[in-house]
Each structure stands twice: as C-alpha cells, then as structure tokens.
Amino acid sequence: MPRKTLAFLAAASLSAVCAAQTAAPSPTPPEPASVTAGGKVSGTMTCSKPDPMHRVDAADWPGHAAMASRTPCTWTKAAEIAGMTTREGYSVGVADVENTVTTERGSHVTTMSNGERIYVQYRGKGMLTDKGAPIGSEGTWTFKGGTGDFASLQGMGTYRARANPDGSMSFAIEGNWKIVH
C-alpha cells in the first residue's frame, strides 16, 4: 500500500479519536486561554563580528575557554510576527569552547518594524576551525515576551547558522509564535 495512503489513514484515525474526545461531555470544562494570534515564523538573520568579545582560557587543557560576547544582527530575510516584520537586533551570549566545539546560550533582542522589541532565549552547539574561526552552529530558541503588543509573545523554534566569507554568520530561523491574552 502506498505510504501516503497509510499516512492518510493514520491521520484520519487520529482525527476520529480527537473528534470522539471533543464530543465527550465534561462536567467542568477548563477555561481556554484566549489566543489572539499565532503562526509560523521564518527568516534569515546575519550577525557581524562580536563586539565586545571577552575570553578567559580555562587552562585545564589546551583549547578550553569560556567566552561572553555581544553581537549585532540584521534581518536579511525578515520574519513576520503579528503583522510586523523583524528589523535588527543583537545577541548577548556565553559559550564554552573545547577545541573546535562550542556550547552556547544567551539572549537575543530584535526590534520590529513598529519599534517594539521581542525577547528570545537560545542555546545550541557550534563548530570552529582549528584557528578558532566559526564554521556554523545550530540550536533551539524560545520567545520570552517583548514590549507593547509583544508583551505576551510565546513560541519556540530552531536556528541553523553558517559562516560567511566576510566573517559574519547567517542564521536561518524557523519556528512558531503565538500571542495570548
């Protein structure tokens, strides 16, 4: 049987189960949160060289260090959230470096086209060349609210970055968002 047919049948079965569950009477139905908007988010952000960049060598073994940095970014392919588009931002993060592997986490702030700001937390893993130049990284992120209309922004997704010849990094962002009141 073609795989697509099987997948459709499975989906239909799930749909039936869900419908049956919905139809079942509930003595005390929970009050649903009011989701005013939501959807997928997708875009590309290019970040230049970190400034400032602080590094402390751990010296327990060669190539082990900790870093903290602030990196300015611009959206080369803007993402749209609640009718506004992403404009520019910056990331502040810390990273553990073990030879050519980094473990990174931090916060990102992006300014939207209407001037409001959105807040993001991220964590991921990266790869460096033998000389310490970034090759790429990937990880996950979570919306942590924002200002104005984005105060209750929620959602999560993934990022995948690759280094450009000029030393900047381009991040492909994918995920979803919702604003709950």
Added chain:
Amino acid sequence: MKTRFASLLVLGALVSVSLSAQTKISGTLSCAKPDPMSSIPVDDGNGTVMNLAKVSCTWSKTFDMAGSSTKDGYSVAASEVHHGKSKEHGIHVGTMANGDKYYVHFQGTGDINADHSGTVTGTWSFDGGTGKLKGLTGKGTYKTAAKADGTSTADVQGDFKTP
C-alpha cells in the same frame, strides 16, 4: 535459580566494594574578587546580564585526596543574572599540596542582591586530574556565599574515587 541467586550475591558484593572505595570530602574554598570580570547587559527590560569571570581561591578548610591536601585553585565561570536570579556554570582547576591538579565541572543557581552579595547552590563533578589524581571521579554539592565586595566562600561536600 541457585545460579541467579549466586550472581546477585556476587553483584551485591561488587557494588559494596565499589561504594566503599569512595571517600567523603568536605572543605571550604575562600575566593578573591573576580579578575577578570566581564559583564554584558542584555537590555531586555528585565535586568538580564551575562557575566564571565575568573576567580582565584584558596582552601581555608582543606581535605585530602590520594595522600595530599587541597591547596588552591581557580574557577572560570559564566553566569546569567535575570531578575536577581543567577544561573552559573563553569570549571574549577585545583592544585594539591604536592602539585597534582584536579579538574571540576560545576553548575548552580542562586539569588543575587542589588549590592552583588548573594548565595548560590549547585552540584559539581570531578573530571580527572594529574599525577596521583589521574582518573579522579566523584561528585557533590556546593553552597557559595558572595559578599558585596566580590569575595566569596564556598562550602563543598561530596565524595571521590581514584582508580
């Protein structure tokens, strides 16, 4: 059946021997003001700050491992302070009185006051060492009390095992 019981008995004896080889440790680490100390504010309206620091320490209450006592060391740590809550992780490199070194990974969470004093509690684990401490393993907990002047003390408890 008898064979299975005997196997369990042998396994129990092995676990018992393994546990008895672990030695409990307890000590107090007194640390100077971080140097260098880098702080980058996130400016996200929540007072989030990313910190990176190196801290030199001496053991004011030492403990022994493999025939020598702990002397001094340093920690390299990254921390994120958000709404007065701190989350930190890092490594500690310690030196014994005989010159052997040991390596530690740690992570903890705590509360930081406006004057930069505060407390952090967390867990740590040994990640090997040099000389007689090669292959060092073990783990434990720590509680750090930081003063407003940047100095701090950490009470450390746990256990260790050498090969």
